[in-house]
Amino acid sequence: TEPRCGLCGQVMWNTAVHAEFIHDHADYGFETPSVKFNWRTIKEKRDAYVRRLNDIYESNVKKARIDIIRGYGKFTADPEPTIEVDGKKYTAPHILIATGGRPAVPSDSEIPGASLGMTSDGFFDLEELPRRSVIVGAGYIAVEIAGILSTLGSKSSLLIRQDKVM
DSSP: OOOOOHHHHHHHHHHHHHHHHHHHGGGGTOOOTTOOOOHHHHHHHHHHHHHHHHHHHHHHHHHTTOOOOOSOEEEOSOSSOEEEETTEEEEOSOOOOOOOOOOOOOOTTTSTTGGGOOOHHHHHHOSSOOSEEEEEOOSHHHHHHHHHHHHHTOEEEEEOOOSSOO
């Protein structure tokens, strides 16, 4: 999948902010009788923006004569700063490991129906605004996605785990 960035989340947040402004226009004397939201338009524009940013970042790294090595890496016990990536060793005075991250997805045997869900990355892959959505979790990304979906018109629920009854 395409690398994600915090800015693509910001694009979706800004989209929801615009929806809120439109909702309040009448209170400020603006008549907006038929404003329609098109999920595919914002998805296409957001995805193009992310691709453009990724190209700019990669170009800037190349201009700075920095090598990008993709793969799974680990530091070695060698005396000089050395990293091993997919069996090949690299030594340099400065090494940056961009760890990235992947969510842990439970199996259906662990949580029945887990395969019917998606991770937060799946939010950016949605081809259309879901009519209803259930977001599991209460971290900032879950709360942000629930707010965005709700503001844009998806009937949204946020599920929060509690160890005790409140």
